[in-house]
Amino acid sequence: MNDVVIIGSGIAGLTAAIYLARSGISPVVVCGNNPGGQLMQTDCIENYPGFEKISGAELMMKTMNQAEKLGTKMVYERVLSVSKKNTTFEITISSNEKMKSRAVLIATGATHKRLGCKGEAEFANKGVSWCATCDGAMSKGKPVAVIGGGNTAVMEALFLSNIASKVYLIHRRDTLRADEIMQKRVFAKSNIECVWNSNVEEIIGDTKVTAIKLNSGKTIDVSAVFVAIGVKPETEFVKDLVELDNGGYVISAETKTSVPGIFVAGDVENCVTKQAVYAAGRGCLAAQQIERYLGIR
Ligand SMILES: Cc1cc2nc3c(=O)[nH]c(=O)nc-3n(C[C@H](O)[C@H](O)[C@H](O)COP(=O)(O)OP(=O)(O)OC[C@H]3O[C@@H](n4cnc5c(N)ncnc54)[C@H](O)[C@@H]3O)c2cc1C
The missing domain is CATH 3.50.50.60 (FAD/NAD(P)-binding domain)
Structure with a gap:
């Protein structure tokens, strides 16, 4: 039984992992097909505080290393489905293995068409x-x-x-x-x-x-x-579990979803801003909400 499984290894999921790991929880991150997320696609980020100019790959490698050093377990698979039985979540990953967790964070981002x-x-x-x-x-x-x-x-x-x-x-x-x-x-x-x-x-x-x-x-x-011809949030695997808006984004209230124990952060949320620093901030908020949910804050 895991305390928390984070679905997605973009800046939102990894920021949440860093916060959770530092509060004594050992988070598991299921990385998906694109470890590091969308930022891996850009050579030059000039609006992430602390870095005048940094490539997406360098920023995300640093963030992944930081999360791992603090005790995050990375699983290089994709989540196929999530279900809830009583207060336990069952997460099926692409190897067909099933993971159990007390809380889940959806941080699966979005794909630009x-x-x-x-x-x-x-x-x-x-x-x-x-x-x-x-x-x-x-x-x-x-x-x-x-x-x-x-x-x-x-x-x-x-x-x-x-x-x-x-x-x-x-x-x-x-x-x-x-x-x-x-x-x-x-x-x-x-x-x-x-x-x-x-x-x-x-x-x-x-x-x-x-x-x-x-x-x-x-x-x-x-x-x-x-x-700018559209963005598709990665929510297919939870569409029958949590409430989504018309565009397929997860509806969130301070990162809480319609299902107690499932949280959401980053570009996959129904928020107007799709920026790295904001996604990181949402990851931080989600981590603290998860700590409250698990009763350690
Ligand atoms: C080309 C490009 C350049 C950009 N440049 C900037 C910039 O300069 N500054 C800036 O602030 N923002 C920039 N952005 C926006 C920024 O990348 C996003 O706002 C940010 O990456 C969102 O982070 P996220 O963690 O929410 O999602 P993402 O980065 O999209 O990460 C999602 C993660 O979820 C994983 N995933 C998806 N489905 C599953 C599944 N079923 N199971 C497991 N894992 C899954 C993926 O593998 C990925 O790891 C850029 C975006 C693009 C596309």
Whole structure:
């Protein structure tokens, strides 16, 4: 019987592990297919306090080592399902082994949808980004493209319009899906140009992105491409257990879920901010809630 099984080894899950391990609990982290989480995909983080500039891999290796040194057990498997029997949780992992635990933390994050076009993978971190807050500053005074037409795409475009010289908002339809008020803000910005009925066929570059080619045949010079066509939270394995919102995110109240004993932290929660430092903070809060639940705080 474990005290707590943490599902996910991103910054949220590992921060929770560090706090729990330091309070005398031996947490188990089931790492999933992507040990270290989304941050492993980025070469350059410039907004994580304490590090002026650090690669995602270095930050996450340091965090994993810290958690392990404090007594966290890492299990390099994926969780397939979680069930509750009385006050005990049974967690089935990809090796088909079953683990028992008194508490569970869901920290499985989210996956950004990909365009799937030529050049997207090749220029990831070389101008192709899924986060304007993370990478927008690198496009100061340069033209950029945002792909998408929902609230996220529009928010990214508005944010970037204060940094970039010009923002092309590329949308596959002839109207935006974003809220009316957000649309009005976009149309009021002189340096945002909506490019309607268009899909990106290719992202072009040399060492970095230099242009995009649309299905109309048109080529637009840009220094970066921000893909904002949707995010999928990793909640399939708990969809029949905890309450989710319409987007599939776990509904949380101060990291508590609808099931006593199951907690949630990070990008998988229904919160508006998807940033590393925030996910770490939520991991800290979840750890303290778990300590209270287990009666050690
Ligand atoms: C390319 C890129 C660049 C970014 N740059 C920045 C930046 O510069 N600054 C910043 O603040 N934020 C940045 N972000 C956002 C940041 O990465 C996320 O906010 C943060 O990683 C969220 O952490 P998390 O722990 O909630 O989830 P994640 O990092 O998504 O981790 C989820 C973990 O859950 C695991 N998992 C999933 N399903 C299962 C399962 N069934 N069983 C077991 N484990 C599972 C995965 O393997 C992974 O380890 C960036 C994101 C991307 C994609």
